[in-house]
Amino acid sequence: MNDERHGEIVLKGEVLEESDLISLADLCRSCTVETQTITTLVAEGIIDPAGEDVEHWRFTIGSLRRVKTAIHLQRDLGVNLAGAALALELLDRIAELERY
Numbered sequence: 275m276n277d278e279r280h281g282e283i284v285l286k287g288e289v290l291e292e293s294d295l296i297s298l299a300d301l302c303r304s305c306t307v308e309t310q311t312i313t314t315l316v317a318e319g320i321i322d323p324a325g326e327d328v329e330h331w332r333f334t335i336g337s338l339r340r341v342k343t344a345i346h347l348q349r350d351l352g353v354n355l356a357g358a359a360l361a362l363e364l365l366d367r368i369a370e371l372e373r374y
Contacts, residue, residue, distance in 0.1 A: 294334070296333050296335070305345065314355065315340075315344060318359055343365070
């Protein structure tokens with residue numbers, strides 16, 4: 275949300291925790307992608323929504339990072355979705371190992 279005051283634009287937001295859930299619409303808006311992109315990423319196993327059907331899907335904040343990374347790998351580096359899924363899995367394993 276933004277607010278104009280004396281010619282300045284003031285942006286307002288909230289800090290989200292890793293455990294917070296966001297809607298499909300919020301995820302699409304945050305990643306500037308269409309719903310079809312998200313459903314494809316779900317089908318490829320790149321992200322895993324909570325909820326029974328598309329209308330009730332909710333995503334963790336970690337999904338936001340995964341979508342942005344997958345889109346970057348596809349658009350900028352020409353990696354297909356299977357390759358993006360593998361890269362994300364390897365990045366997750368590296369992060370896990372670095373915690374120890």
